[in-house]
Structures are given as structure tokens and as C-alpha cells.
Amino acid sequence: MNSGGFRRLRAIASKERLHIVRDPSTLFFAVFLPVLELFMLGYAIDTNVRHVRTIVFDEARTQESRSLLLRFTNSEDFRIVGEVFTDRDLARALVSGRARVGIKIPEAYSRRVQSGRTGQVLILVDGSESSVAAEAVNVGGAIALSESLDRLLEGRRMPVEARPRVLFNPDTRSANFFIPGLMVVLCQMMATMLSANAVVREKERGTLEQLFMTPVRAGELILGKMLPYLGLVLAEFCMIGLLMVVGFGVPIHGNFFTLLIVALPFYLSMIGLGLAISTRAQTRDASMQMTIATILPSMFLSGYVFPLDSMPRPFWLLAQAIPTTWMIDVARGVVLRGAGWADLWLHAVVLSAQAVVLLAISAVLFRKRLT
């Protein structure tokens, strides 16, 4: 680039920086809103099922039935919220939503257990929340199994015992799992929206037309607009990273700088996406809607909300094409598993390739709009 090109680039970048500083609503939007969302989502989301509201109908009222119920109470999974005395009340408690699980121990329970026959326990599970239902069914089965084994072994030692150990996130805390992904997605939204707005605002004001009449080239304009926003997004990324450690106590097992370096091509992609949007959108409202339309698939298909492994093949393939999928894996890898360059080089290559493709597309679209 010649010196005139460099001066043009610098003029655009410093003007764009002034726009950022002078526009309090954009600054608020860019800096404060992601932090607010981080706190809301970080504290609210807990994918682990605990303390499921449970109602009990104990018809037997014997020592055996009480010891079984004690097992339910002792598990962290169930919380007994009341007792009923008829089948109808049990059903009603579930329909009304007072309880998600109903346990009924029939009158014959103790007699059957003592006489060596199978003592049956009814566990009613509200299926309207699938994760709660699955957990309740599993844990209910496990409790019955351990009660049975205790009775069969009569004090002898268990022949086999599984000792699961959850690596990288020993307490299976949701925050540890969610916040690295959230950090990626929040900054992605910011990158796309800000860069789309940066061009659409000039369209609305008519200044873009004025710029087209000057010797400035499309590449200089794009690069000059991108740099300040890239800086802002990476600063926000670092800030959320800091809040993640300080505010939520999520330890970073790997090197944060590795994460930041891989994030660079990713956010370039997202800024490129915003520029591509800006060539289509005529107003800021339209660009906002288009941005949201790109955010949704990258939230639901990237493994941020739903696990990639359980996705049908075509969707899994689609997910691989979305940069967010790779970036979230990097963020979780670095933060939770302590992954380094040996594990992440492929991610870096793929994200850089995606950045090149997206920026090239947006530059071509932009150039077309120019003429």
C-alpha cells in the first residue's frame, strides 16, 4: 500500500474510533449489554437437574418404606415437598405442577419384600420437561437398584463398583461449561452488529455516496472500518474472560493468549459477515434483523446449547461449516481442558480459512455495491 493509501486507511480508522466514542448508545450496547447478559445467563443457567419437587404417597407406612424414601431424600436430586393420601391427590399434584415426580409405595410393599417377592414402587414422572424427566427416571431406577442390592447382599461388600470421575470440570458446574461458549457468542453478536451498523449508518446519512466520489478504495474502506471494531471486540472478549474468572470462579486451565490469537480470525470473520450484511441492508433496523438471523443458527447448531454429538448427520456437517462451532470448541478447550497449540492448530487453520472466505465475499459484495 502506498503512503496515500496508508493515510486514507488511517483517516477512516480514526474517524471510526471517534464514532464509537461519541455514540453512547453504541458504547452501552457494545460493552455493558454483553456483561449484563453474561451475569443473567451465567447465574440462571444450570443444566444439572437438582432438587426436583417430589410428592409422596406412602400407603405402606412401614420401616422398609421409610428407609426407601430416605434414600430419595438423601440424594440431591429429589426434594420432597409434601405427602398425599389418595391416588387422585397424587395425580392432581403432578397435573397442577406442584410436583414433577410422584412416588407411590403400595400397601403390600413391605410384605412382598419380606416374603422374597419383588416389592414394587410406582414413580410418576412429569415428561413436560425432558431433561428433568430423564434424570428422574435414571436416578429413580438407580435408587431402587441400590436398595435391592443392599437387601440381597445383606451387609456383604459390593462385588463391583464404578467410580466415575468427571475430568476438567469435576463439579460438573454449568457455569464452567456455559460461560466460555457464552463469551464467544456474545462477542460474535457484537462484532457482526457493530460492523454492519458502521456501514449502514453511512448509507443512511448519505456519507457513503460522498466517499465513493473520493479516491478511497474498497479495501481501504473495509480495513479502516474493521480495525477499530476488531480492537473493541477483542477488548470486550478479554473483559468477559476476566469476569468469568473473577465473577464466576471459572478457572482457565490453558493459556488465554492462545485463545485470543485464535479468536482473531474468528472475529474477523464475524466483522466480515457484518459488512456483507451491510451491503444488503438499507436501514439499521434491517441490519439488526439480519444480524439476529445469523446469530440463531450459530447458537443452536454450534454446540453452544445442544451437544454436537447427538445431532443428525446433515446438521452435524452444517455445524462444521459455522465458524462459531470451531471457536466454541477452542474456548472450552482452552478454558476447561487446558488445550494448547498441539490440540488447536486445526481449529486455527479452519477459522483462518473461514475468515479469508468471508472477508473475500464481503469485499466482492461491497465492491459491487460501490459501482
Add this chain to the structure above:
Amino acid sequence: MIAEAPDVPVIDARNVTIRFGRLTAVDAVSLDVGHGEVFGLLGPNGSGKTTLIRALCGLIPLASGSARVLGRDAMRESDAVRAGIGYMSQKFALYEDLTAQENLDFYSGIYGLTASQARDRQAELVDEVGLAPHLKKRGAHLSGGWKQRLALACSLLHRPRLVFLDEPTPGIDPVARRDLWDLLFRLSAQDVTLFVTTHYMDEAERCGRVAYLYLGRLLAVGTPDELTRWPGVTPAGSRRVEILGGDPAAIFDRLRDREGIVQVTIFGRSVRAVVEAAISDRSLADELNGAEIRPSWPTLEDVFVTLARAQETGGRP
């Protein structure tokens, strides 16, 4: 830099045709503009004025014809062309959240000026347009007239040889308008060529030459004097009169459908009409209860109205 041979026209358009899909926005327009001219382009909204300017800046490809600006091909050498032209639009495309000084700095950078070049040139222009007391104000807080001067200063930073002014004075008060034109004439005296589009007839009359663009076609080019003397505007066997005294609206109503009256318009307290030779001033005065009849001359507006009507009715002017 751009060749400065005085015999090469600053704008040389030959049969410029621009199409958007099936619509022909500019239809075989030819015109040339020489050094230091103040050239006015007139025409109703949607007649293709802005499209023509954009084509001359190399932003829109031509369907056919050729456009050379400052001796260069507008499309193929658009970088060189844009380095030598200034452009100011009706929107005064300034950044409202930036101060006047910051707007000047931005455009200095955009035109590739070094820091010292920018400082000297800005000082010159600020002095010329009298912007000094307003440099620290944000664009949004400047009045229309000051916005316009700032926009003009921004478009002159790189000492362009040709400046396009696309409707430079909408919604600007008359004093600011006159000031702007004084500025423009000073520029023209420095051998800067000005290409101005406007709706205002008084602005058109200040131009050295004017062209009238109607629905993409160039209907007339010439000095305002030449155009008003054009015979077509007052058909053979008729003359222009001004009628004073009496109620203009009533006179207008009586003459509108009278035989022998080619055209009639209310003009403030008077009525102007094109009257066939068969009707004498005396008989017209008697008919209108002794109103005063005076000879009158066509204005540029009369010329353009006549041209536009002739186009609408399909006749050649």
C-alpha cells in the same frame, strides 16, 4: 497528475447512455464543459441529473457512448479522475457526530494529504469560507448554511480542477445562497470548473451555460441569453405581454380558454401571456376593462416549460 491542456475539455461526454435494466435513465447525452466554466444542469426530479454525475465520476458503467473527465476515461481511469474532482451533494454528507475540524481532518486523510499539506490547505479554506468560529462545533450543531460551507471546504481540500455540486442549496436561506454563489464565482476565477445541478431559476441564470435534461434526454444547451432568445419559446406570429392592473386570477380565468392566447401564467400581481399577432394590445386592454398591457421577454423558466411541454406532447421543439 491530470493533463492541463486548455484545449482538452474538462468534461467531454459523447452519446452517454445509461440503462438500469429496461429503463433508460440517460439517453444519448453529449456535452462538453471547458476550463473555468460554471455549467448548470437543470431538469425536474428523476430526469437523470444525479445519474449523469455519477457516471462522470466513474461510478456507473455506460451502456454506450464515452465520458472523459479531465482528459481521462471516467470509468477506466476512475481513480485518477476522482483524485482530481470534488463533489458536494444536496445532503452535505458530513459526519454529524464529528466537529467541523474533525470532518476537515478526515477528508484531508481521504484525499491523501500529508499533515503539513492538510494544515496549510485547511487554513486557506477555513479563511475563504469564514469557518474559523465554528471549527469546534459538531456537524449536527451547525446551521444549514455553515454545513454547506463546511461540505464545500471538505470537497476542495485536494485542490480539485472540477467540482460537482449536486443541488447545493436546498433549504438554505437566500443570504447563505448568495454567499455560496459568491464563493463559487471566486473559485471559477481561479480556473476551477463548476458543474452545478439546481432547481432554482435564479441560480441557473448565474451560470455561464445551462443545459436542460428532461427524462434522460438533453433538450437544450447554451448561455441563458441564447436560450431565452431561442425562437421556439415564443412561436412565430405571437408575442409575449405582461398584463397589469385588475385581479390577476380573474384575468387568468378569462384568458385561459380564449382563442388566440397561446399560454398564460400568473406572475405575482401580474399576468404573463403569449398572444397571437391578430390580437392587438388595445383590444386586449378593452376586453380586460382597461388593464395595462406591456411587452415582456421570456425567462429561462419559460424556455424550460416550453421544452418540457413539447416533449410531453411528442412534438419536437
